[in-house]
Amino acid sequence: MRRRRPAFPAGGGAAIIRGMRVFGLTGNIGSGKSTVAAMFREAGIPVLDADRISREVSAPDGSAYAAVLSEFGSGILSPDGSIDRGRLAEIVFSDPARRARLEAITHPAILSAMKESLERIARSGHRVAIVEAALIHESGRKGLFEAVISVICERSEQMRRHAGRGGMSREQVTSREAAQMDAGEKARASKYVIDNSGDREATRRQVERIARILLNT
Secondary structure, three states: OOOOOOOOOOOOHHHOOOOOEEEEEEEOOOOOHHHHHHHHHHOOOOEEEHHHHHHHHOOOOOOOHHHHHHHHOHHHEOOOOOEOHHHHHHHHOOOHHHHHHHHHHHHHHHHHHHHHHHHHHHHOOOOEEEEEOOOOOOOOOHHHOOOEEEEEOOHHHHHHHHHOOOOOOHHHHHHHHHOOOOHHHHHHOOOEEEEOOOOHHHHHHHHHHHHHHHHHO
């Protein structure tokens, strides 16, 4: 997979916010990344969802809405004037150049909103936080974090989860997979790896072990 120039500066967790240790959580589609994120929250570590932040900055009152609409046109809009993320995804996941353009528009807004959220978390007394994002390595965001945690699972389990994923065709899943780094390569590029192939308790034990490391080092 061809690598693009990093969209964000390197330099560890302080590149996001000083005084807080910030870790990245990533994993390919169907790996169970969101399940792992929920477990980290239960273990006492706040987790920001970069996809949720992306939705917020692209909402009609969000900071990136006008620029996204200008770039991709009114054909991406739902009847209520919001951006139809499924329609936009069909465009950008089939065209790497357009995906890069979307990232150039949204990433600065996402980073700004992320900093604001982390500052609120720090003020509440937390010294460790995690940012959940699918494309940390692919978009050059690894340098923003003290370390990255990668969630992996067996291919057969990924396929089972794909089958149960509502509203997404096999073609849509395939296009998203094509935009992602190979899961093994992603794991090797990460400091911590959680294998989510087994049952929930096996995954939870791994999460709790890593949570203790992050909170106590």
